[in-house]
Amino acid sequence: MKRHSKASTYTARSCSKALAVILCAVCFCSAALAQGGELRFCLRSEPKTFDPLKVDDDASGAIRYLTGGVLIRENRQTQQLEPELALSWKVSKDGRQISFRLRSGIFFSDGTPFSAEDVAYTIQQLMDPALHSPTGDTFRSGIGSVETKVISATQVSIRFPAPVAGLDRLFDQVAILSEHSLKKEMAVLGPFMVADYKAGSSIILRRNPYYWKTDAQGRKLPYLDSIHLDIQPNRDVELLRFKRGEIDLINSLDSEYFDKLSATSPQVVHDAGPSLDSEQLWFNQAAKSPIPGYKKNWFRSTAFRRAISEAINRDDLSRVVYHGHAQPAFGPVSPANKFWFDNNLKPQTYDPETALNTLQNDGFRIENGTLKDKDGNSVVFSIITNAGNKARERMAVLIQDDLQKIGIHVNVVTLDFPSLIERMTQTFDYEAILLGLTNVDLDPNGEMNVWLSSSENHQWNPSQKVPETTWEAEMDRLMRAQASASDPNKRKEAFDRVQEIVAEQQPFIFLINKNALSAVSTSIHGAAPVILSPQTYWNAEWLTVAGK
Amino acid sequence: MSLGQRLACAVLVLVLGASFAANWLAPAGYARQYRDATDAPPSHTHWLGTDELGRDRFARVLYGTRISLLLAPAAALLSTLLAALIGGFAGYAGGAWKRAAMAITDLFLSLPWLFLLITARALLPLNVSPVVSVVVTFLLLGVLGWSSAARVLCASASSLRSSDFVRQARAAGIHGRRLFWMHVLPNLKPVLFAQFWISIPVFILSEANLGILGLGVAEPMPSWGSLLKELEGLVSVGEEPWRLVPLILLVIVVTSFQIVISNQEEVAA
Numbered sequence: 001m002k003r004h005s006k007a008s009t010y011t012a013r014s015c016s017k018a019l020a021v022i023l024c025a026v027c028f029c030s031a032a033l034a035q036g037g038e039l040r041f042c043l044r045s046e047p048k049t050f051d052p053l054k055v056d057d058d059a060s061g062a063i064r065y066l067t068g069g070v071l072i073r074e075n076r077q078t079q080q081l082e083p084e085l086a087l088s089w090k091v092s093k094d095g096r097q098i099s100f101r102l103r104s105g106i107f108f109s110d111g112t113p114f115s116a117e118d119v120a121y122t123i124q125q126l127m128d129p130a131l132h133s134p135t136g137d138t139f140r141s142g143i144g145s146v147e148t149k150v151i152s153a154t155q156v157s158i159r160f161p162a163p164v165a166g167l168d169r170l171f172d173q174v175a176i177l178s179e180h181s182l183k184k185e186m187a188v189l190g191p192f193m194v195a196d197y198k199a200g201s202s203i204i205l206r207r208n209p210y211y212w213k214t215d216a217q218g219r220k221l222p223y224l225d226s227i228h229l230d231i232q233p234n235r236d237v238e239l240l241r242f243k244r245g246e247i248d249l250i251n252s253l254d255s256e257y258f259d260k261l262s263a264t265s266p267q268v269v270h271d272a273g274p275s276l277d278s279e280q281l282w283f284n285q286a287a288k289s290p291i292p293g294y295k296k297n298w299f300r301s302t303a304f305r306r307a308i309s310e311a312i313n314r315d316d317l318s319r320v321v322y323h324g325h326a327q328p329a330f331g332p333v334s335p336a337n338k339f340w341f342d343n344n345l346k347p348q349t350y351d352p353e354t355a356l357n358t359l360q361n362d363g364f365r366i367e368n369g370t371l372k373d374k375d376g377n378s379v380v381f382s383i384i385t386n387a388g389n390k391a392r393e394r395m396a397v398l399i400q401d402d403l404q405k406i407g408i409h410v411n412v413v414t415l416d417f418p419s420l421i422e423r424m425t426q427t428f429d430y431e432a433i434l435l436g437l438t439n440v441d442l443d444p445n446g447e448m449n450v451w452l453s454s455s456e457n458h459q460w461n462p463s464q465k466v467p468e469t470t471w472e473a474e475m476d477r478l479m480r481a482q483a484s485a486s487d488p489n490k491r492k493e494a495f496d497r498v499q500e501i502v503a504e505q506q507p508f509i510f511l512i513n514k515n516a517l518s519a520v521s522t523s524i525h526g527a528a529p530v531i532l533s534p535q536t537y538w539n540a541e542w543l544t545v546a547g548k
Numbered sequence: 549m550s551l552g553q554r555l556a557c558a559v560l561v562l563v564l565g566a567s568f569a570a571n572w573l574a575p576a577g578y579a580r581q582y583r584d585a586t587d588a589p590p591s592h593t594h595w596l597g598t599d600e601l602g603r604d605r606f607a608r609v610l611y612g613t614r615i616s617l618l619l620a621p622a623a624a625l626l627s628t629l630l631a632a633l634i635g636g637f638a639g640y641a642g643g644a645w646k647r648a649a650m651a652i653t654d655l656f657l658s659l660p661w662l663f664l665l666i667t668a669r670a671l672l673p674l675n676v677s678p679v680v681s682v683v684v685t686f687l688l689l690g691v692l693g694w695s696s697a698a699r700v701l702c703a704s705a706s707s708l709r710s711s712d713f714v715r716q717a718r719a720a721g722i723h724g725r726r727l728f729w730m731h732v733l734p735n736l737k738p739v740l741f742a743q744f745w746i747s748i749p750v751f752i753l754s755e756a757n758l759g760i761l762g763l764g765v766a767e768p769m770p771s772w773g774s775l776l777k778e779l780e781g782l783v784s785v786g787e788e789p790w791r792l793v794p795l796i797l798l799v800i801v802v803t804s805f806q807i808v809i810s811n812q813e814e815v816a817a
Contacts, residue, residue, distance in 0.1 A: 320586050411678070
C-alpha cells in the first residue's frame with residue numbers, strides 16, 4: 001500500500017485486499033446475523049448544525065460521520081486512507097492538485113444520482129469565504145480561488161492556489177452534497193440519514209435505502225435499521241443508562257467509570273491503548289504578561305522548565321489519576337499516531353535529584369526546604385486548571401506534592417473555564433496552566449496554529465511578531481517546511497525535529513496520553529473500538545444488534 | 549435546656565474537640581499521599597480508608613471539620629454584625645434611610661450569588677496559599693451573606709422604634725446614637741443571637757457548595773466542601789459506605805446546630 005508515495009496514487013485495487021480483510025475480521029459475527037435493529041447511544045451536546053460543511057462541534061461531527069458520504073475515508077483502525085465514493089485519486093507532485101475517479105451508479109438518499117458535478121459543487125460551497133466553513137479552512141493554504149474541473153461524470157480534478165500538505169487526508173471530513181437535490185444537505189450519501197430530530201432530546205437516523213455498499217454475500221449495508229441518539233450531557237446519567245441497558249455504547253469513558261464497569265461487566269469495556277489526547281502543563285513566557293519579572297526569568301529558563309519536567313512523576317499521574325489507563329507522554333505526538341510519532345524520543349524519567357542539580361546549576365539554591373533563585377526569591381507559583389475536571393485537579397495536586405520535594409511551593413487554583421480562557425488568551429495573567437489537548441487530526445498541519453510563534457494559540461508566548469528565541473525560529477521554519485512539502489518522508493523528517501526541539505525546550509511539559517476507553521453492550525456485534533474518533537461506531541454500517 | 553439540646557451541645561463539643569485533637573488522633577496529616585494505597589478501604593492504619601490520591605481520609609475529615617467549624621462561626625459573626633449595622637440602623641432611622649437600606653438589601657437578595665462568587669474568586673490573586681484561601685472564602689461568605697439577616701433586623705428595629713420604652717426614652721431627652729446604642733441595640737440582641745446561630749450551618753453548606761464547584765478552600769487543605777466532592781461519583785457510594793462519613797458528620801453537626809438554635813429562637817421570642 002503506497003500511502004506515502006510521492007504522487008500519492010491510490011487505486012481501489014491496491015487496497016481492496018486490506019479492506020476485505022479488515023471488514024471480514026470486524027464483521028465475521030455480524031455477517032452471520034440477520035439485518036435490523038436499532039443502535040442507541042448518547043451525544044453529549046446538541047448538534048449545532050446538520051450542514052456537513054459547517055461542522056465545528058463533536059455532536060455535529062458524529063452526525064456527519066454517520067450520514068455523510070466522502071470520497072476518501074481514513075480507516076480508524078489502520079489509520080490508512082481508503083477509497084469510498086472515489087475509486088482512485090492522485091495528488092500532483094506540487095501538492096496543489098488532486099484528481100478523483102468516482103464510482104458510478106450511486107444515488108443520494110432521496111434518489112438523486114451522484115456525479116462529478118456534485119463533487120465540484122461541494123468544493124465550491126466548501127471554499128466559499130461567505131460560508132466560513134471550518135472544514136474549508138483546513139484547505140486554505142494560500143490566497144486565490146480553488147478551481148474545480150469536471151472532466152466527465154466520474155472524473156473531477158481540484159486545483160488549489162498553493163500546496164496543501166496532506167491534501168488527500170483532508171477529504172475524510174468532506175461530505176459530498178447534492179447539487180440537484182431539493183433536500184440539499186439532508187440528501188446524503190452515507191449509510192444513514194436524519195429521519196427525526198427533537199431539539200434538546202433526540203435524533204433518529206434511519207438506514208439510507210440508496211447506500212451503495214454491500215457485504216461479501218451481496219446484502220445491502222448498513223445492517224442496522226436505525227440509530228437512536230439521545231442528547232445527554234451528563235456523564236453519570238449516560239453511565240447509568242448504559243448499565244440499565246438503555247443505550248449500547250459509551251465513547252471516551254472516564255478511567256474511574258471504566259474500572260467500575262469493568263468490575264461488574266468486564267466484557268463490555270474496551271481499552272484501546274493510548275489515544276491522541278494529551279494533558280500538558282506550561283509556563284507563561286509572554287513578555288506582555290503582568291507577572292513579576294523574576295518569575296518570567298524562571299519560566300523563560302530552559303533549565304527551569306526541564307527541571308520541573310524531571311521532577312514530575314508521570315508514572316504516578318498515569319497510575320493514580322487514570323488508574324493505569326494512561327501512558328506517560330513522550331512529547332507532542334502520541335505513540336498512537338503511528339506515522340508521525342518520532343520513535344527517537346525517549347520517555348521523560350522521574351528524577352528529582354537531577355532536577356535539583358539542574359536548578360542549582362542554573363543559580364537556584366535550597367534554603368530551609370524552600371527553593372530560592374539567585375536573588376533570594378522563593379520559588380512559588382500557581383498552577384491553574386479548569387474547575388470540575390477531576391483528573392486535572394488530581395494531577396495538579398500530585399504535581400504540587402512532587403515539586404514540594406524539590407522545595408517548590410505550588411498553589412493549585414481551579415477556575416471556571418471562561419475565566420481560565422480569558423487569562424490564557426486575553427490578560428495573560430497566569431503563571432502556569434494545566435490543560436489538555438484533544439487531537440482529532442493525525443496530520444501535524446492541524447497543529448500549525450500551536451507551533452508557529454506568530455500564532456495566537458502558541459500558548460506559552462503567543463502572537464510573536466518575530467520569534468523571540470532561536471529554537472522557536474527553527475520550529476517556525478520546520479513547520480512551514482513540512483507544510484509546503486509534498487513528500488511525506490520529508491515532512492516527517494521536519495516534524496520529527498520539531499518534536500525533538502519540544503522535548504529539549506519543554507515549552508509544553510507533556511504529562512500523559514489518556515487511553516481510549518469505551519464501553520459496548522454485549523448485544524452489539526461487530527464493534528471494534530479504536531483510538532480515533534468515533535471510537536466505537538467508526539464501522540457503524542457493519543454493526544448488528546443481537547436477536548435482530 | 550431540654551435533653552435533646554443538651555445532647556446536641558455535647559455532640560458539637562465532641563466534634564469540635566476531636567477536630568482540635570487532629571494532630572494527635574491522625575498524626576499522618578491531611579496532605580501526605582500514600583500513592584501505593586489510593587482509594588483504600590478502612591484499615592487499622594487508615595480508619596476511614598484513603599482518598600483517590602492516597603491521603604488518609606480520617607485525618608482529612610478531622611482537619612476539614614476544624615476549618616469548617618472555626619471559620620463558619622467567624623463568617624456568621626461578620627455577616628451578623630454587618631446585618632446589625634445596616635438593618636438595625638435602617639429600622640431605627642426609618643424614612644429615606646430605611647428605604648435606601650432596604651433597596652440595597654433587596655438588590656443583594658436578588659443577585660445570583662453563585663455566579664458572583666465564581667466571578668469574585670476569579671478576580672482574586674492566583675498566588676494565595678491554602679491558608680489564605682480558607683480565610684478569603686469565609687470572608688467572602690461573611691461579607692456577602694448579611695442581606696437576609698438585615699431584613700429581619702430592620703423589621704425588629706422598626707418595631708422597637710415605635711415601642712413605649714423608646715418613646716419614653718425620647719421623652720426623657722435621649723436621642724440619636726445614644727438611644728440606638730443604649731436602648732435599641734441591646735433589645736435586638738436575642739434576634740442577633742438567633743441570626744448568628746442560623747447563619748453557621750448556612751455558611752457551612754455554602755462552603756461545601758463552593759467546594760463542590762472547586763472554588764472553596766485550596767488544595768491540599770481539606771474542608772467539608774472538598775470532602776463532599778468525593779461523593780460526586782454517586783455510583784460508588786453504595787459500594788464504599790465509609791465515603792459517606794463527611795456527609796453524615798455534616799448532617800449531625802448542622803442538625804445539632806439547628807437544635808441549639810431552636811433554643812436560642814425560643815429565648816429570642
